[in-house]
Amino acid sequence: MSALSKILAASLALTLGLASCKTSSTDQADLLATDQVSYNFHIRPILSDKCFACHGPDANKREADLRLDTEEGAFASLKENPGKFALVSGNPSESEVYHRITSADPGEVMPPPESNLFLTESEITLIKKWIEQGAKYEPHWAFMPIEKPQIPKSDWGSNEIDPFVFQKMKERGLSPNPEANSFALIKRASLDLTGLPPSPDLLTKYAGFKNGNTYGKLLDELLSQPAFGEKLAILWLDISRYSDSYGYQDDEFRSQWPYRDWLIHAFNKNLPYNEFLTWQLAGDLIPNPTKEQILATAFNRNHKYTEEGGVIPEEYRIEYVLDKTNTFSKGILGITMECAQCHDHKYDPFSQQEYYELFAFFNNSREKGFEGDISQTKPAKTPILWVEREDLDGILSFINHPDTTQLLISVMGELDESEKRTTYILDRGVYDAPTVPVTASTPSSILEFDEAYEKNRLGLAQWATSRENPLTSRVFVNLIWQEVFGKGIVKSAGDFGMQGDLPTHPELLDWLAADFMENDWDIKRLLKQIMSSSTYRQSAEISKKHLEIDPENLYLSRSSRLRLPAENIQDLILASSGLLVTELGGPSVKPYQPSGLWEAATSGRGTLATYIQDEGEKLYRRGIYNFIKLTVPPPKAIIFDSSNRDRCEISRNRTNTPLQALVMMNDPMVLEAARVLSTKLSEKHTNPEKAIEEAFLRILCREMKSQEKNLLKKYFDEELEYFNTHPEEVEKTLNIGEYPMSTSAITAENAALMQVIMSLYNLEETITKS
Incomplete structure (x- = not known):
């Protein structure tokens, strides 16, 4: 049994509500009945x-020169009362902490x-029980070595x-749902x-997972x-x-x-995660680096300029x-080191x-703070990687460069x-207030920096x-878990502090983290696992017991x-309609966007002063390729x-607002996709019922139930009657988007x-993974 497992021998799961100050009365009672109180999982969240x-x-x-975050500080004699102690092992009545948290005197009570x-009251009782059991401190769970339980x-x-x-x-009195049906899976x-809906052919091939077309083969096919x-x-x-822009005013x-x-x-070639990180952090420092390894260091240069x-x-x-x-600290280590830029971290042992020892690793780049105003701008800042045509025919062949001009990318040097x-601690984080010099190192509470490594x-x-x-x-496994299940095993994926x-x-988090490293940091294997x-x-059926x-x-x-994520909502609509252009990579594109939006949030200078919408196939690229201007991000995606x-973000919110419904009902891309799909299906099927069935399969990715079929056919008949009696509305309705439409x-x-297809696109089930 691992050290972490021993700490969690009691009913760990019941502490989660207490940690977030939202414990139910039932959970509090269970907590107080816990045999062994853990500092990490019961007490530290309160403190x-x-x-x-x-x-x-x-x-x-x-x-009062008192530290409660360390065992040494908590058990030391109080500076103001040398004969007293904040904590006395096994003795709440002699522990000043217990006296203060139970005091009725406003001048003494803590907080x-x-x-x-x-x-x-339950928190006070739990602290008392912890003191009675010896008030044992433990290292923070996330900073403990990963042992495979x-x-x-x-x-x-x-x-x-x-x-x-x-x-x-079982600890919560729950039991698993049955397996979802094959269409849902x-x-x-x-x-x-893939971020894409399964095609009708894929659904047909794997329906029922029979004739050798197993669920495992489906995963392999999708991963490839x-x-x-x-x-x-x-x-x-x-x-x-x-x-795709520098940010700030211009x-x-x-x-x-x-x-x-x-x-x-x-990701497609399944570069092991340890190499994936190394190339991005320091590809230029690898002995005899390739241009691909140097290109990867653009990771460090994506910030605003x-x-x-x-x-x-x-x-x-300095910024x-x-x-x-x-x-680096948030995205890779999952810690909030930025809190220590101006002072010691208030909560974590940093x-x-x-902070400035970590800062020192990045402080010797050839990067400049300013290279000239907008009249002298270049599409990349020093240091620059120049990509030549021969690179595109060789080691950088994965770059989708549509013309013969050179490419410039900001990289590390x-x-x-x-x-x-020389790196200095900056007084209150101010760039021109250097104090004490420091050398590159890492937080000792996480892991001492090995002197065998270059600094x-x-x-x-x-x-x-x-x-x-x-x-x-731990952090990466948690991120992948979050991608799949919506929440990480650690919900605060960017804060393991x-x-x-x-x-x-x-224990599952540690098992997965250890197993991931033991299997060569294999990302595709982790996802398939x-x-x-x-x-x-499991199915997504929700019972009253689940909700309670x-x-x-x-x-x-x-x-x-x-x-679905914003980009994949766009992908689903384009793919199901047949509009999606599956070309991989390449420059960003500018799809449909409300007029005047860019112009209202720009200085009026430079090549991005006005929004110039792309045309043709560029309108039908995946959402990942949408042009991102920092001062005016893609509006639909933001909604x-x-x-x-x-800035670095590792979790997105999932809100539910009227604006989202307005986008789905009125966005030109959604309307155009519905128009194009209706035209294609009408040409393919003379029977409207067959056309509706295929539209349903493409969009909802399952077969219709009889009630749904009747409802949609009735809606079609009603709309057909309306358009037959209002012929002037037909062209107005269909004349949307730039995809060519024949007169016929x-x-x-x-x-x-x-209209039927628009109703399908606006179903919650359509843009929901369940």
Whole structure:
């Protein structure tokens, strides 16, 4: 049994509500009945929320020189009362903490009334019980070494994941749902692995998973499709804050899109995650690097750049280094190091010195803070990788470059030894207030930096991908879990620190993280492993018991129903209508967009001052290729909760607003797709019922029920009658979008079928993975 398993011997799952200060009375009673109280999973969440702001890691905010976040500090004699102690092992009555949290005196009670914080009776009782049991401290769970726990015994499941999940279900009084039907699984797997709906041919081939066409073969087929790389790349583009412009006021064009092509290529060829990270962090520092490895370092250069005259170059150069540091810590380590830019972290064991030691790894780039105003702009900033035609015919053949001009990409390049900068702790994070010099290193609370590594970005990559690093594998496995199930095992995927959410299945997280590293950091294998589980293959049926016990589906006794990401909603509509252009990679495109939007949010200067919509096939590319201007992100995507890409983001919200319904009902792309599909189906089927059946299969990815068939046929007949009696409305309805339409297609039948298809596109089921 692992160390983490021992800590969780009691009913760990019941602590989650307490950690978020939303514990039900039933959960509180169960917590108080827990045999062994854990500091990590029972006590630290309380102290972190209520006490650490004044008695935590931040020395600048610490009161009474008392630390409760460390065992040494909590058991030391009090500075103001040397004969007293905050904690006395086994003795609450002698522990000043217990006296203060139970005091009725406003001048003594902790937390103080002016903080607007208070402890519940159950929290006070739990702290008392912890003190009685010895007040034992533990290292933060996420910073503990990853040990592979034993798999629980179970009579349910298809692979090693399921026993861990089933164990937590049983603890909550839940049982798993039956397996979803084949149509639901085919759609679910296709959307998860390619971001596209399954074609009618794929549905027919794998319906019922018979004649050798097994579910496992379906996963293999989907993993081998080029669309796989496009689907997974969206996650990493959010993390790497990819965009097509520089940001700030003038917000000029930049040519970083070859990095996106590389990202899709890397996922499709299944580059191991440790190499995937190393190339992006330090591909230029690998001995004899290839142009592909250097191109990967564009990951570090996707942040905003100013092109405004009068700026102080060093101020912005520091801003760029800060961004790189914060992206590394949040996107790869899942920690909020940026909180330590100005002072010691208030909650996590990271000092300001450690922040600037991490900052030092990125502080010797050849990057400049300012290269000239908009009249001198280039589509890439120094250092630049020049891509020549021979590169496109060789090692960079995955780049989809449509013309013969050179490509410029902002990448990393290191200063020579004689040019190296000294890194200083910056007073309150201000660029021109250097204090104490520091050298490159990593937070000791995570993992000491091995002196065998060089103190540069390559050494940092080696540290991050070390088997001993407790965060990198945990964080990525959690991200993939989030991609599949909607929430990570750690819900706060960007915060594995003390203020983050506790893992719902900590032993499963560690098992997956260890197994991932043991199997060469194989991303496709990890995804297939998760999606082969019985946990993943459950139906999405929701019972009253589910809603009462586990409304958020934290314990996975059913499949979650999740709205698709913004880009994949566009993909589904284009693919189902037959409009989708499946060309891989290439420059970003400008689809339909409300007029005047760009112009209202621009300085009026530069090549992006006005929006020039693309034409032809460019209108029908996947959502991943939509042009992202930082000051005016794609409006439809933002309405559906996409990242605006101005900083590293590793989780998206899923809201439900009237604007989303307005987009689905009125967007030119949706209307055009409905028009094009109705025309194609009318040409293929003389019987409107057959046309409706195929439209339903393409869009909903399942066969119609008889009631649905009757309802849709009735709606078609009503619309047909309307258009027959209002012939002047036929062309108005059909004349939408730029896809060519023949005169013979302008019929009442096509207009009526278009309305039926629009109703299908506007069903919740259409844009929901369930």
